[in-house]
Amino acid sequence: MIRTALNRLRAYAVTLGLLALAVLAALAFGAALDRAATASRYEEGVESTRRNAEAAAVAQFNEGFADGRADGMGDDDRDGRVERGEQGWSAEVLRECAGAGRALRLCVTVASRPAYGWANPDGSRADNPDGRAMVRDLEERPGTPGFAAALRALDAEWRAHH
16 A cells, blocks of 8 residues: 555656656747847847948938038039039139030039049049030030030939949
């Protein structure tokens, strides 16, 4: 009788031990899942913060670049065009654009730009003189049919590199 009671007690102890082990395993598994979810949320937050910081840095660089470009060409209102009353609308520029007719605004915009250059993919360098020299060197003269097209080509090249 004592032996039977001891066997039952031993069976209960083993069952309780296995049950406690199963509960501990379930708690450990739940904690591991929670840690994984927390780590994932942390990594997503870090990645989101990194992307936001990169976007802010690019926006700040572009804004500073646009301001410097506008200052260089005398575009006071930073709309990409030099108009009457802005710093870039000068007598020297107007002399280059005399007779431009309907292309006057574009001529003044192109003529007021500073010299610029860029590096080609092969490592060679390409440099352009300031806008007045470029307008002066055009084969087309102000007032001729191809003058506006030549100005649009110069403007497109500037925009491609800025």
